[in-house]
Amino acid sequence: MIRDAETHQILLHTIARFVREKLVPAEEEVASSDRIPPQILAEMKAIGLFGLTVPEEFGGFGLTMEEEVDVTFELTRASPAFRSIVGTNNGIGAQGIVIDGTPLQRSTYLPRLASGELIGSFALTEPGAGSDAASLVTSARRDKDEYVLNGTKRYITNAPEAGLFTVMARTGGPGAQGVSAFIVERERAGLTVGPADKKMGQRGAHTADVIFEDCRVPAANLIGEREGQGFKTAMKVLDKGRLTIAAACVGSATRMLEDTLAYTSQRKQFGQPVAEFQLVQALLADSQCELYAARAMVVDAARRRDKGEDVSLHASCCKLFASEACGRIADRCVQAFGGAGYISDYPIERFYRDVRLFRIYEGTSQIQQLIIGRGLVKQGSLVRV
Numbered sequence: 386m387i388r389d390a391e392t393h394q395i396l397l398h399t400i401a402r403f404v405r406e407k408l409v410p411a412e413e414e415v416a417s418s419d420r421i422p423p424q425i426l427a428e429m430k431a432i433g434l435f436g437l438t439v440p441e442e443f444g445g446f447g448l449t450m451e452e453e454v455d456v457t458f459e460l461t462r463a464s465p466a467f468r469s470i471v472g473t474n475n476g477i478g479a480q481g482i483v484i485d486g487t488p489l490q491r492s493t494y495l496p497r498l499a500s501g502e503l504i505g506s507f508a509l510t511e512p513g514a515g516s517d518a519a520s521l522v523t524s525a526r527r528d529k530d531e532y533v534l535n536g537t538k539r540y541i542t543n544a545p546e547a548g549l550f551t552v553m554a555r556t557g558g559p560g561a562q563g564v565s566a567f568i569v570e571r572e573r574a575g576l577t578v579g580p581a582d583k584k585m586g587q588r589g590a591h592t593a594d595v596i597f598e599d600c601r602v603p604a605a606n607l608i609g610e611r612e613g614q615g616f617k618t619a620m621k622v623l624d625k626g627r628l629t630i631a632a633a634c635v636g637s638a639t640r641m642l643e644d645t646l647a648y649t650s651q652r653k654q655f656g657q658p659v660a661e662f663q664l665v666q667a668l669l670a671d672s673q674c675e676l677y678a679a680r681a682m683v684v685d686a687a688r689r690r691d692k693g694e695d696v697s698l699h700a701s702c703c704k705l706f707a708s709e710a711c712g713r714i715a716d717r718c719v720q721a722f723g724g725a726g727y728i729s730d731y732p733i734e735r736f737y738r739d740v741r742l743f744r745i746y747e748g749t750s751q752i753q754q755l756i757i758g759r760g761l762v763k764q765g766s767l768v769r770v
């Protein structure tokens with residue numbers, strides 16, 4: 386439910402203008418230099434993009450899920466690299482603390498995450514534990530009033546820039562029940578970040594290994610009331626994250642399709658704009674239908690979450706459908722551009738590579754299929770619509 390529709394519209398307009406005037410013109414520089422210019426980052430902080438979902442009492446906007454997906458639709462009309470840096474503070478990097486943090490953890494860290502002073506990161510994946518995240522082996526051994534962490538986390542978004550990591554580590558026996566979540570500040574002795582990974586796309590957004598070698602954190606940094614709650618926290622965070630990624634797919638697909646409509650309307654062959662050929666219109670039409678469906682799904686799931694419904698299966702449906710549709714749309718758009726789609730003079734070539742990630746992280750498409758299939762069989766009924 387939108388609390389204050391007028392304030393939300395002002396925020397949306399501010400972000401839409403910022404995207405158009407500042408982010409889109411900077412995309413090329415971000416991709417070629419693999420870094421977001423400090424001036425742009427400072428402006429992103431100034432307009433509050435790092436604290437969109439952090440509760441107002443801690444300095445954020447406290448957006449509802451519906452408001453957040455609306456903002457994400459706008460923000461991801463520019464390169465997904467921009468959303469990546471703010472996405473962790475609004476999502477997986479801060480939500481563990483928002484959802485399950487103690488009052489002291491919330492008041493200590495959330496204001497600094499909301500302002501962008503601290504960049505957040507979410508460290509679940511390991512070299513041997515990706516889709517099977519519950520098999521993680523990073524350990525957290527209790528030693529008096531501290532925990533001692535050992536292990537390696539892989540592909541951690543924002544690790545090179547992060548000041549704060551939410552780390553899932555094993556405190557008990559095998560499986561999900563033995564996992565706890567911890568807040569680990571970057572300056573802790575025994576924490577090192579590896580070199581940034583060389584990626585296919587989303588240049589300007591960085592991932593790296595995070596290595597813990599006898600890294601000591603206070604017992605008070607355990608998220609949740611007791612040990613063994615960390616996997617549940619991570620799954621709650623990912624349910625929300627999957628909706629936001631689905632919204633990012635919608636925003637990126639909107640940009641790609643708008644660019645394609647503009648290009649094909651001015652590119653002439655056989656004496657007419659190529660957009661007037663029905664076979665090109667089929668590419669546009671199929672893409673528009675999928676975009677419409679994906680957007681409607683995401684808005685519906687967000688509204689349900691705001692009403693307090695369990696949207697775990699809805700979120701997986703949204704991520705699966707929107708990310709796969711986004712991939713198909715990217716492919717059709719490149720096709721409609723012809724040779725120009727394969728050449729990096731136009732953003733579509735970059736978007737084609739950038740959006741490939743959406744089908745992989747925060748649970749691959751196959752894992753979403755498993756979650757949905759298992760969920761349907763377990764509940765013996767369909768997803769509520």
Ligand SMILES: Cc1cc2nc3c(=O)[nH]c(=O)nc-3n(C[C@H](O)[C@H](O)[C@H](O)COP(=O)(O)OP(=O)(O)OC[C@H]3O[C@@H](n4cnc5c(N)ncnc54)[C@H](O)[C@@H]3O)c2cc1C
Binds near residue numbers: 543746748755
């Ligand atoms: C750019 C980037 C950013 C990332 N950011 C983060 C981050 O911030 N934090 C974090 O913790 N992780 C992050 N990840 C990790 C990401 O979530 C994992 O890569 C993803 O979950 C897949 O795990 P994996 O790479 O180990 O693939 P694997 O699990 O090895 O999967 C390989 C293939 O097998 C399939 N597969 C696996 N199990 C099954 C099964 N049971 N049934 C059918 N098919 C199956 C998969 O779908 C996939 O096609 C990031 C990854 C990338 C590339």
